[in-house]
Amino acid sequence: xxxxxxxxxxxxxxxVIIISVIIILLTISFANxxxxxxxxxxxxxxxxxxxxxxxxxxxxxxxxxxxxIRFVTRLDNGCEEYLQKLAKLYDVNAAITDNEGNILMKSxxxxxxxxxxxxxxxxxxxxxxxxxxxxxxxxxxxxxxxxKFIVWKESKYEELNIREIYIRTWSPFLIIIIIxxxxxxxxxxxxxxxxxxxxxxxEEFSEGNLDYSIKEKxxxxxxLLAKNSNIMAQNLKAMIEEEQRVQRLxxxxxxxxxxxxxxxxTSLIGYLQLLNDDNIKEEDKAKYANVSLDKAKNxxxxxxxxxxxxxxxxxxxxxEKFDVNIIEILEQTIGEAxxxxxxxxxxxxxxxxxxxxxxNVDPMQIGxxxxxxxxxxxxYGMHNSKIIVSAFERKNEINISFKNKTDNLINENIDxxxxxxxxxxxxxxxxxxxxxxxxxxxxxxxxxxxxYIDVDVKDEMFTITVILNKV
Numbered sequence: 001x002x003x004x005x006x007x008x009x010x011x012x013x014x015x016v017i018i019i020s021v022i023i024i025l026l027t028i029s030f031a032n033x034x035x036x037x038x039x040x041x042x043x044x045x046x047x048x049x050x051x052x053x054x055x056x057x058x059x060x061x062x063x064x065x066x067x068x069i070r071f072v073t074r075l076d077n078g079c080e081e082y083l084q085k086l087a088k089l090y091d092v093n094a095a096i097t098d099n100e101g102n103i104l105m106k107s108x109x110x111x112x113x114x115x116x117x118x119x120x121x122x123x124x125x126x127x128x129x130x131x132x133x134x135x136x137x138x139x140x141x142x143x144x145x146x147x148k149f150i151v152w153k154e155s156k157y158e159e160l161n162i163r164e165i166y167i168r169t170w171s172p173f174l175i176i177i178i179i180x181x182x183x184x185x186x187x188x189x190x191x192x193x194x195x196x197x198x199x200x201x202x203e204e205f206s207e208g209n210l211d212y213s214i215k216e217k218x219x220x221x222x223x224l225l226a227k228n229s230n231i232m233a234q235n236l237k238a239m240i241e242e243e244q245r246v247q248r249l250x251x252x253x254x255x256x257x258x259x260x261x262x263x264x265x266t267s268l269i270g271y272l273q274l275l276n277d278d279n280i281k282e283e284d285k286a287k288y289a290n291v292s293l294d295k296a297k298n299x300x301x302x303x304x305x306x307x308x309x310x311x312x313x314x315x316x317x318x319x320e321k322f323d324v325n326i327i328e329i330l331e332q333t334i335g336e337a338x339x340x341x342x343x344x345x346x347x348x349x350x351x352x353x354x355x356x357x358x359x360n361v362d363p364m365q366i367g368x369x370x371x372x373x374x375x376x377x378x379x380y381g382m383h384n385s386k387i388i389v390s391a392f393e394r395k396n397e398i399n400i401s402f403k404n405k406t407d408n409l410i411n412e413n414i415d416x417x418x419x420x421x422x423x424x425x426x427x428x429x430x431x432x433x434x435x436x437x438x439x440x441x442x443x444x445x446x447x448x449x450x451x452y453i454d455v456d457v458k459d460e461m462f463t464i465t466v467i468l469n470k471v
Contacts, residue, residue, distance in 0.1 A: 015396040016187055020180050027176055029253045061136040064090040068140070068149070072096075072105070075142050079104045097148045101398050104147065137262060168187055178371055191222065198226050205229070210237035241412040306437065319362040324365075326357045326391060326398060326468070333370040334389065337378060345384050346404075353392035365445045366468075370400075372438035375463050377404040380462070393470065439464075 065267040067086055074228055075096075085095045087107030095106040101117040103110070120135060122128045133152055140149035194217070201214035210233045212224040271292040334348055335340075341348060359366075377387045381404040388403040446453045451468045 016184060017306075020184055023180050023378055024177060044205060045203055057134045057153055058136065060090055061092065061153075064092055064094070064151060065136075065138050065149065068094070072140070073142060075104055079142075084108050092151055092153045094152075095150045096142070097150060099148065101148075117148065120150070187256065194218075194222050194226075198222065201226070201229060205233045205236075210234070210240070265299060268292050268299070271295070317365070317448070319365060321360050323358055323360050323361050324363045324366075325354050326359050326361075327355055329363060329367050330370055330389060330391060330400070333367060336371065337374050340375070340378050341387075344378060344381065346378060346381055347386045349388045351388060351390040351392075357393055357398055359398050359470060361449055361468060362445075363449055365448070369442045369445050369466065372442045373402045373466070376464070377402045377440050377462075380404075380406045382406060393396065396470050398468045398470055399465065400468070401463055403463040405460050406462045442466075 064086060066081060067090075072083050083094060083096075083105055084107050087109075093107050093110050095103045095110050095115060097103050097115055097117070099117075101115045103113050103115065119128065120137060123130055123135060124137070133154055135150065135152040138149040138151065140147050182354065198214055201212060204212035212233070214230055216223055216226045271279075271288045274280055274288050275292070280288070330350075330352070334350070374387070374389070380398075381387060385405045390399070390401045390403070392399055443453050446466055449468060450465065453467070454465045456463045456465070
């Protein structure tokens, strides 16, 4: 399952995105929790400090007030100096005001001349929140009159700096996010670079450089794209080379066929001219007439081979199949070639498993195959040699073979014998008749019958085997 997951480029990107989103969400969650925890911690510390400060300051203010009322009894400079010394000793701010809030006496650190008593009353009632100062109000009697005695002090309060908290809390998480984004960039950039290499390879292919190879790496879709692109280039190269080879063979065929047509045609014209010569004896004229007829037959056979092969290649032949006896077609083929066989002093050995082997084939076309194969064996067979014709059944197949000894074929040419426009007689020996299309025609006809044809050369023995389907 793991291998399948990471073989898909979509899956890889999906996994990276999911992991990134999870990490970013967790980072945001942890960061927000951290911020809230720090804010709550500061608020709790301020609350505890406020409680502790208020209790301590209240005791300190009470002690200061008690000492003050013992010696500050008049509105004069002496009492004010004593008040200032006590305020410094207790580390507080103090002021004595009338009922309007006008300051009559004060400690040295107090710069104002009036205190808003109404505001102070609201602070005591909790209507106004003051976090950085703690106030205490007392009554004092000076010169037999009642005055207000206000004591206060700055309280220790930790300022809540949200911006600083966010910066301090988010800094490590931002580093994590930057690292994640960097990893995503590295991953995507690596894929983009590989895509660029594949694109360069495709560009090379489009410019005709089919020897170029795209480096194959990974196991995802990009790897498959690179691999299939290389295979496509190699296949295209092979197709081009095959087409060039076929074009060369076509050119050779045209040259060779032109030679084969011209040679007997020239001879035919020459013999016909001799027949018109009154100085030629009658017996010589009869001989020249027979030679002319033979040349004309060769031309006719060559033209017929070209015509048949052209029809086979273009799909212009439709098979007319019947259940026929293969042995009868072989016997007929051997009989028709008996004259050529005798002229070359070749013997025929027939190895037929049975007198009747039935197959559903086009008898005319199969007869042409057997004729071409037997003629090929006779033409290229050695004098005073033997051709072995075999036929037998195996399971659902019929096996027919023509075997003879020859010295005209080379092993490395075997694979080309059935190729289009190839002729085994490389030297174009004029003593060997034929178009050189016999085996190509035979293969095309066997392919139409859904069979196959094979060649084997061993110890100078040349064997062509035809496999057909049984009825």
